[in-house]
Amino acid sequence: MTYAPRAAKAYEVWVRRFDDFTNKAPEALALGDWTAFARSLDGRFAPKSLEFALNVIHNYLRFWHEQGRLRQFPLYLAKVPKATACSHNAATEDEYRAMVRVLERRGDVALRDLAILMLLHDTGMRVGELVQLEIDQIEEDLSAVIRTEKTVQRRRVFWNPETDDVLHRWIVERVNSGASSDWLFVYEGAEAEQRMTTRCVQRMVKRVAKEAEIARRISPHSFRHALIHRLAKLGVPDALIAQIVGHGSPHSISHYTKLSRPEFEEIARKQFREMALAA
Numbered sequence: 001m002t003y004a005p006r007a008a009k010a011y012e013v014w015v016r017r018f019d020d021f022t023n024k025a026p027e028a029l030a031l032g033d034w035t036a037f038a039r040s041l042d043g044r045f046a047p048k049s050l051e052f053a054l055n056v057i058h059n060y061l062r063f064w065h066e067q068g069r070l071r072q073f074p075l076y077l078a079k080v081p082k083a084t085a086c087s088h089n090a091a092t093e094d095e096y097r098a099m100v101r102v103l104e105r106r107g108d109v110a111l112r113d114l115a116i117l118m119l120l121h122d123t124g125m126r127v128g129e130l131v132q133l134e135i136d137q138i139e140e141d142l143s144a145v146i147r148t149e150k151t152v153q154r155r156r157v158f159w160n161p162e163t164d165d166v167l168h169r170w171i172v173e174r175v176n177s178g179a180s181s182d183w184l185f186v187y188e189g190a191e192a193e194q195r196m197t198t199r200c201v202q203r204m205v206k207r208v209a210k211e212a213e214i215a216r217r218i219s220p221h222s223f224r225h226a227l228i229h230r231l232a233k234l235g236v237p238d239a240l241i242a243q244i245v246g247h248g249s250p251h252s253i254s255h256y257t258k259l260s261r262p263e264f265e266e267i268a269r270k271q272f273r274e275m276a277l278a279a
Helices: 005-022 031-041 047-066 093-123 161-176 198-211 220-233 238-245 250-257 262-278
Strands: 143-147 154-158 186-188 193-195
Touching (some): 093 154, 093 161, 093 220
């Protein structure tokens, strides 16, 4: 098996950590070493990172098992816990409007950030997709064709007239200021304008949410989840929602939409009406 450079580097790091922790040859490893290493990571890493690390070590141990060198270690007893990723909070409409008001009070100086926020809300784009937008991708019919970040396929995203007005005001400002690149969202670097990074957008959203006195954590992804919930409440099928937001499969968003579908509540409450009639 071969790995991409970044994955290979991460694999190497975790194997080295395990070897340093146990300080044993494969022949001397026991199940207790696996358990102790897993416990040493608990609480120090996110659940998904912990799952990844233990999968790496499990593959590493399987290699030694196949070489006949794990003599005291019943590998089948080493279980990798399945992690559940922490869900991003879905931004509410009240929270979104509060953040918009913060930026509107700043006037044209915040035009770029306002356009970013409104596009995130309307389109549910991943932040990595948003920062790749170029000026000429913005079409007159209030839409753009973008490259989906995870599948590399193309999809069309749409926004409302209010967002379009802000977006075109920002584009006019970019052009009038003598834009030196085609990127839609930029910042002034030390010597020239630079494309906005995902980290720049994340920091901006966090800062604006704090100014809007939103206590809970709001990230760019919160607006993606909010769009998924809004579509589910409208009764849009999961398969169509997946296409709209650029998910590879409707199954990958079902754990979001099941919390928002009105028919789920209707079915759950139907039993109580039936019980009342039978009483």
